[in-house]
Amino acid sequence: MNSREQAFKRIKAAIEPELILSAANALVANGDSLPLLRKLPDRSVSLVLTDPPYHATKKRNIYGDTAFAEDQHYLEWMAEYAVEWRRVLRSNGSLFCFCDSSMSGRLDVLFSKNFNVLSHVVWTKPNDPGFDGWKGKMKKEALRQWYPHSERILFAEPATEGNLFRSPFALFLRDVRKRAGLSMHQLTAKIGAHGKVNHGGAVSNWEDGRNTPSREQYEKMRKALMETGKVELMPPYEDVVRPFVMDASKEFTDVWTFPSVRPYKGKHPAEKPAAMLEHAIEATTFPGDIVLDCFGGGGSTALAALKLKRRTVSMEIEATWAAEIASRVEDATEADAPFLSPARNGNGHALPRINGNKARQLALFTVGK
Ligand SMILES: C[S@@+](CC[C@H](N)C(=O)[O-])C[C@H]1O[C@@H](n2cnc3c(N)ncnc32)[C@H](O)[C@@H]1O
Numbered sequence: 001m002n003s004r005e006q007a008f009k010r011i012k013a014a015i016e017p018e019l020i021l022s023a024a025n026a027l028v029a030n031g032d033s034l035p036l037l038r039k040l041p042d043r044s045v046s047l048v049l050t051d052p053p054y055h056a057t058k059k060r061n062i063y064g065d066t067a068f069a070e071d072q073h074y075l076e077w078m079a080e081y082a083v084e085w086r087r088v089l090r091s092n093g094s095l096f097c098f099c100d101s102s103m104s105g106r107l108d109v110l111f112s113k114n115f116n117v118l119s120h121v122v123w124t125k126p127n128d129p130g131f132d133g134w135k136g137k138m139k140k141e142a143l144r145q146w147y148p149h150s151e152r153i154l155f156a157e158p159a160t161e162g163n164l165f166r167s168p169f170a171l172f173l174r175d176v177r178k179r180a181g182l183s184m185h186q187l188t189a190k191i192g193a194h195g196k197v198n199h200g201g202a203v204s205n206w207e208d209g210r211n212t213p214s215r216e217q218y219e220k221m222r223k224a225l226m227e228t229g230k231v232e233l234m235p236p237y238e239d240v241v242r243p244f245v246m247d248a249s250k251e252f253t254d255v256w257t258f259p260s261v262r263p264y265k266g267k268h269p270a271e272k273p274a275a276m277l278e279h280a281i282e283a284t285t286f287p288g289d290i291v292l293d294c295f296g297g298g299g300s301t302a303l304a305a306l307k308l309k310r311r312t313v314s315m316e317i318e319a320t321w322a323a324e325i326a327s328r329v330e331d332a333t334e335a336d337a338p339f340l341s342p343a344r345n346g347n348g349h350a351l352p353r354i355n356g357n358k359a360r361q362l363a364l365f366t367v368g369k
Contacts, residue, residue: 043090
C-alpha cells in the first residue's frame with residue numbers, strides 16, 4: 001500500500017462518524033470542518049483547495065458569510081484553519097484559498113505565519129452581458145473605487161518555522177547534501193546540472209527555493225547522494241518535491257480567466273468553475289494525491305479531483321449541500337468503476353442515497369477491505 005492510500009485510510013478512520021459517503025477515493029463528511037480538520041492525521045494531505053465563506057460579500061444564502069460582526073473575528077477564525085492546514089499538509093503540499101480581494105492582503109499576512117504565500121492569483125470572469133453580476137447594471141458614476149470584477153486565490157506552500165523563505169524541500173536538500181559531505185558545486189557537477197551564471201548551479205537554485213528539480217534531475221541527485229555512502233535513504237520524488245506542472249499551453253500567469261458558472265437548477269450560490277479547479281489541481285498534485293476541501297459547497301473540488309484521478313476529502317456543514325456533494329460524487333464515480341469500488345458507511349452497510357427525491361441506494365464505491 002502506498003503512502004497516499006495509507007493516509008486516505010487514516011483520514012477515513014479519523015472522521016468516520018461524520019462521513020456520509022465513503023468511497024475508494026472519495027470521502028464526504030457533514031459537519032463543521034474546523035473540529036473535523038483537527039481530527040485529521042499530520043502530513044496526510046497533498047493539497048488543500050478550499051473556498052471558505054468570503055465574509056466581505058455578506059451573502060445570506062451562504063452559511064457563515066454573515067457570521068462575523070468584525071473582520072478581525074473572521075481573520076481569527078481563518079487563522080485557526082491556517083494552523084491546521086499547515087499541520088495536515090505534507091511538506092511538499094500546496095494550499096489554494098479563495099477569498100475576496102478586500103481580505104486577501106490581511107489573509108496573506110495571517111497565512112505567512114505558516115506558509116510561503118507564492119501567488120495572489122486574480123480570477124477574472126469574462127462573463128457575457130446579463131451574466132456579469134452588477135457590472136452591466138450598476139451606475140458607473142456612483143462608483144467610489146474600481147468595480148471589483150475579480151476574486152483572489154491565495155496560493156501557498158508550507159513554510160518551515162523560523163525560515164519562512166525556504167521551502168521544506170530546499171531545507172531537506174541542504175541537510176542531506178551536507179550529510180553527504182558535498183558542496184553545492186560538487187553535487188551540481190555530479191548530476192551535470194551546471195547553471196551558466198550561478199557557481200552552485202542548479203543545486204544552489206533548488207536550495208534557495210527559486211525552482212525545483214525535474215524528476216530526472218532528482219533521480220540523478222538521489223543516486224549521487226546515496227553513492228557517497230553517507231545517505232542511506234532518499235525519499236521518492238513524489239514525497240519530497242512539490243509538484244508544479246506547467247507549460248506555455250496552460251494559464252501560467254497569476255491572472256486566470258475562467259467564466260463563472262451559469263445559473264442552473266441546483267447550482268451552489270458560490271460554485272466555482274470546474275475548468276479552473278482542474279487547472280489548479282493538475283498543476284499542483286500528482287495522480288493519487290489527496291485533495292482536501294473544508295468548504296465543499298456543491299462538490300466542485302471533489303469532482304475536479306476525481307476526474308483527474310486524485311483522491312478527495314470534502315467537508316460541508318450544511319446537510320443538504322453535503323448530501324448533494326455525495327450524490328454528485330456518486331454519479332461521477334459510477335462512470336468510473338475501475339477507479340472506485342462500492343460505497344459503504346463505517347459499519348460496512350451500504351449508504352442510502354441522500355440526494356432529495358432520488359430514492360435508490362448509494363450502491364457505491366468503498367475502500368476495498
Ligand atoms: C463559498 S462556498 C463553497 C462553494 C464551492 N467551492 C463550490 O464550488 O460549490 C462555502 C461553503 O462552505 C460551507 N461552510 C461554511 N462554514 C462551514 C464550516 N464551518 N464547515 C464546513 N463548511 C462550511 C457553506 O455551507 C458553503 O457551502
